[in-house]
Amino acid sequence: MGHFPPALPPRPVYREPNPISAGLLLSGIGATAVWFALFGSLGRDLMSYAWWTVAAAISAWVVAAFLTLFGDRGVAVGVAATSGLGLATAVGLVAERWITTNDWPLW
Template identity: 35%
Template sequence: MTESKPGWVPPTAGGDRRQTWPGSVPSVGSWEPERPGAARRAPVSTPVRPALTAIRPFFREAHRVRPAMVAAGAGVTVLWFLITMLLAVDLTSTLWVILVASVFAAGAASVLARYGDRGAATGIAAVAGTASAVVGAVVEWHAFVGGAWILW
């Protein structure tokens, strides 16, 4: 077991403790702390591997979601729900009106997400989902506590 493999330095041999595999090429782009007084080498460039000094590309989203547009979409949707709730006369009709308004708002959000402002679509979808969740909670409350299915 004391035979040495080419390219491998046993831990007890001292010196450089990094291990390399046989036939491996030292990595050019690895991070190594600079030593004081050490000369810097030029980057290695091959047709397959371009020079590592090139600036890395950074990608930006084409249509970013802006917080102001999320708030605007949420505000308009809250106004939409308040106006549509004026059509209801009792709790059952209010829940149905909110559910229908949520479906229309979700449709508007999907159209805006595809063709318009995704920030506004995010605000609309958040408010529509919250309204649907509130309707679900009210229906469950009446079903479990009151014993009546309120939507019929």
């Protein structure tokens, strides 16, 4: 009879202890969309809208960092992604105004 090598131990299975679910991701997206709508509605022109959006983005990123460390990471991903999209929208509007009028609208 042949000699067989000893059996190897089973391969480890790595699983996320707290998987991200679609419901939690969508709740982060929805809450951040409302947050940006509330902050954006405080602006009366492009300059104030852009600065309020920057304030909303910074505060949302602080919340996303906190949720990443101590809360639910699914909600944190939704908050971070939506705040990036909201800030990109404001930057796009500022850039469009700057390009078309050759006047920097934030001062």
